[in-house]
Amino acid sequence: MMLNLIDLIPEEKVKDEEDLIEKCHEIIKQIYPDLLIRWAKIYGNRWSFIRGDQTGLSLAMEKHQLTKSVGILLDNPEILTPEQKEELLNGLKEAFLNAKYV
C-alpha cells in the first residue's frame, strides 16, 4: 500500500525541498491530525529540526530516513496501524523521489 502524496498536492508547483516538506506535513496532518511528526535535515549524526510538532516527551519516538538528507520523527507512532505507517513512509519516500521542483 502506498499513500500517493504527490497526487494529493494538486496543481501546485513545489518550489524546493522545504516547500515539499511543508506540503507533505499539511497533508499528513489532514489525514492523521493526532500524529505528532517532526521533520529533520540529516547531516551525518545530526538530525537538525526543521519543523513539526513540539511535544517534548515521547516514550516511543521513531526515526525514519526518507532520503539521504531528510528524515521524520514520529513521537506517537502507536496511533498508526503497521499498515498505515508503512503506507505513509512509502508514500513519503516516493514523493521525495519523484518530486519535481520549479
Place this chain on the structure above:
Amino acid sequence: MLTKNEIDKWIESVIKPEQIEKYLENGRDFIDDHFIYETLMANKNPDKSRIREIISKSLELNRLEPEETAALLNCEDEELWEEMFEAGGKIKEKVYGRRIVFFAPLYVSNYCVNSCVYCGFRTENEKTVRKQLTMEEVEAEVKALISKGHKRLIVVFGEHPLSDVHFIAKTLNTVYNTKEGRGEIRRCNVNAAPMSIEDLEILRDVGIGTFQVFQETYHHETYRKLHPRGIKANYGWRLYALHRAMDAGVDDVGIGALFGLYDPKFEVMGLLMHTIDLEKRFGGVGPHTISFPRLEPASNTPFTRQSKYLVDDKTFKKLVTVIRLSVPYTGMILTARERAEVRRDVIPVGVTQIDAGSNIGIGAYSTDTVDHDRQQFILGDTRGLDEVIREMAENGRITSFCTAGYRCGRTGDYFMDIAKKGKVHHLCMPNAILTFKEYLLDYASEETKMVGEKLIEKELEALPSESLKNTVREMLKRIENGERDLFL
C-alpha cells in the same frame, strides 16, 4: 614554518568581510561598550526588593534584560547572594534535572598563527612543542577516550592553515568511525577558528555537534591589545562566527568569555548581549552552551599571572550564578581548568556540563602522559573520570553521556522551546539513566557501580509517570542483556 606573507595571505583568504558586514546594524556590532558601562553604572546599589524580583523572573525561566543582569552583578548584599546561589541551583534543576553531562576535550593541533598574549599556543611561544595529530593518532586518542567511557568529545584546534576546515572535517569523520569494544563517540563538538558560512556547511555535513568559539573578551580595546596579530586580531570576524554557524545550519553553538582579561562584569554583560543578538536574529534560538573559563597559568606565559583582572574563587562563583540567572535555559560548561574544590562549590549554582579525566596535551591520552609544554594551559582538576562520576553520584547528580538530542531532531528552536518550558529533563533524565547504566556496566569501578546503581534506582522512582518508569526499566533490561545506545 610559514612566512608572515604566507600567513597574511591565508588570513585574507579566510576572512570574508561581507560575512561580518551583513550582521552589523548601522555599521556597528552588538557590543556597545558605552551602553554596557552606562547600564552597569545606572544599576549600582540595587535594593533588595529589586534583586528578589529579578530572581523571581529567572526562576520562571525568563531571560534577563541587560539592566537586570547589571543589577545582579552590582549586588553587594551577601544574604542576597546566598538567595541567588540557591535560585541558580533551582533553575538548573527545573530545566535540566539532577543530571550532569560529561564530555572530554581532545586537543588535535597546537599550531597557531595568533599572538594572544595570554595563551601558551601563541605563535611566538618557542617553548611550546608544536604538534598536529595524524588521523592514526586521532584514532588512538579516541580509542583511549572511549575505553574510559566517554561518548562526547570536544575537539580543539589551534588557528592555523594546517587546521583548515577540511582537516577538521576529516578529524570528525575519524572520530565518528572509531569504535572500541562496545563504545563509540556519539557526539563530537568543535572548538576551532571562526570560519565562513561555506566552510561551516562542510562541518555541518559531517555531523558536527556544537560549534564553539569564545570571544575571550568582548571589550573592543582590550581585545585589540591582547590579540595583536593573526586571524584572531579581527574582532568582528570572531564576534559573528556563531551567527555564520547558525546561517550554515549548525544550530547548536557555544559562546564563551575568558575571565581574567578584562572587567568580568563587562564580560558577563557581553555574554548576555551575544545571547540576545543570536536570539533576535535566529527566531529565539540563542547559544546552546555558555562557557566561562578563567585565565590559568600557561608555560612561558607571564601575562596569565600578571593580569589585573584575575578573578578570585568567590567572585567566580558569583559571576557563574549571574550567568545562570540571566540565561536560565542555556547549558553551562565548567571545565577541569578549575580545581576540584572550586568545581564542588560552583557546580551547584547551575552548571550543566563538565569534563573529567581530561588531558589537554596533544596526543596525551593514548600515551597517558602530562607535558605542560604541549598544553595551552595547566589543568586544575586532574582526577580521573570514574572518581569524578562517583563523587557526583554521591552528591545525587547523575552522570549523563546522552547524545540523543541532536541525533533525533531536538536541536535549534525545538530544543530551545522545550528548554524554555522546562521540559528538557523529561527526556534527558531517562536518557541520562540509560547512558549511566551503560557506563556502570562497561567502564565503572566496583565502588562507582555500587553508588551508581543506588542512584539509578532513586532516579527511576522519581520519574514522573508509571508508563515512563516501565519504559525505562525495560530499556535498562535490554542494556543489561547487551544492547547499547538506547534512548528516548
